[in-house]
Amino acid sequence: MTTNVGILGATGAVGQRLIQLLDPHPEFEITALTASESSAGEDYRDAAKWRIDTPIPDYVAxxxxxxxxPTYVPNDVDLLFSSLPSSVGEAVEPKFAEEGYVLSSNSSNFRTDEDVPLTIPEVNADHLDLIEVQRDxxxxxxxxxxxxxxxxxxMVPPLAALEEAFGLERVDVSTLQAVSGAGYDGVTSMEIIDNAIPHIGGEEEKMETESQKLLGSFDGAAIEWHDVDVSASCNRIPTLDGHLENVWAxxxxxVTPAGAAEALREYPSIDLYSSPDQLIxxxxxxxxxxxxxxxxxxNGMGIATGGLKETTHGINFNCLAHNTLRGAAGASILNGELLLESGYI
Structure with a gap:
């Protein structure tokens, strides 16, 4: 038996990735798609400018x-995946939650709210129980x-492995981020070809705060954020997909490079459909x-690491993940699988 799911913001870049990944998913069935008022009422094939390298599934088209x-989404939808712009998500996601819908959201709004679970299932699955606090x-x-x-x-799964084995005091990271992370209209070719842009608005603050929340501990009532000091410098480079990051921990x-490598390799995955057998x-x-x-x-859901070098106070390494798969659509689906496994839908 499959779970009926809907996609909020289905015509955008992440929405299209969600459709691509959900079409063959054994646990979820797409039964509702939403977009802006200008697209409402159209068939999906007419509303979306499809840019994924696999065809639109016929039934979705x-x-x-x-x-x-919420007025226009069927009541038999059990889970909503949200890929809305954050300004839209901030306005409408609470309305869906008030009406009883469970949302697994990629939108940046509410990520650091004290009663909103921010989860990477392999790292902090227990934070999902913050839902009970949120509902109360x-x-x-x-x-x-x-x-x-x-x-x-x-960055966080490798950091979680190092924290578990050696403890973390400070993290510095410099990113080399793909253009797809800015969305289809985010960076023009004239800006990025033969160039690198040493600033991505809001990105550094997200890395610095979200990491502390993800690495924190949940006591059943609240999350105690990790006190690790995180400093980020974010850069856009002319690669299509895949965020490469240089990290000093x-x-x-x-810690030695050999010890860090062992901790990374042995860090456990989780028994969910979309999670890799070996996470790192x-x-x-x-x-x-x-x-x-x-x-x-x-399948774009693993974390690749390398370049481990000992530093005066710890370890330097590189890490890479597919930003629209593990970093966006795939991450939301993995959280949806965790919600299903945990009985919240």
Whole structure:
């Protein structure tokens, strides 16, 4: 038996990735699509400018796009995946939760709210139980669960492995982020070809705060954020997909490259459909991982690491993940699988 799901913001870049990933999913069936008022009433094939390298599923192409309002979403939808712009999500996601819908959202709004779970299932699945606090405080029958920013989600699983083995004191990160992370209209070719842009608005703050929340501990009532000091510098480069990040981690205990590599390799995955068997791959080659070669590790849902070097106070390493798969649509679906497994839908 499959679970009926809907997609809020289905015509955008992440919405299209959600359709691509959900079409063959054994646990979920797409039964509702929403977009802006200008697209409402159209067939999906007419409303969306499809840019994914696989065809629109026939049944999806023929589905009518609905307005993004609880009034127009069928009651038999059990789970909503939200890929709305944050300004829209901030306004409408609570309305859906009030009406009893459970949302697994990629939108950046509410990520750091004290009663909203921000989860990477392999890292902090227990934070999902913050839903109970959220429902009590807000009087909702539904719930909102968030996945992190695409750059945060690349770095945090390796950091979680290092924290567990050696403790974390400070993290510095410099990112080399793909243009797809800005959306189809985010960066023009004239801006990015033969260039790099050393600023991505709001990205650094997201990495610095979301990491502390994700690495924090949940006591059943609230999350105690991790006190690790995180400093980020975010850069846009002319790769299509795959965020590459250079990370310097100061650890509480002494660490060697060999010890860090062992901790990364042995960090456990989780028994969910979309999670890799081995979450973190460690390359021995000094010039890996690379976006073009390694972004699709384990269907784009794995984290690739390499370049481990000992520093004065810890370890330096590189990490890479596919930003629209593991970092966006795939992350939301993985949270949806966790919601289903945990009995929240």
């Amino acid at each position: 023929e589905m009518e796009v609905r307005a993004t309002d 405080e807000r009087g909702w029958d539904g719930a909102i669960v968030k996945n992190p920013n695409c750059s945060t989600i690349t 100061d650890t509480s205990d002494d 791959r460690v390359f021995e080659e000094p010039d890996r991982p690379q976006p073009r070669l390694d972004r699709n590790y384990d």
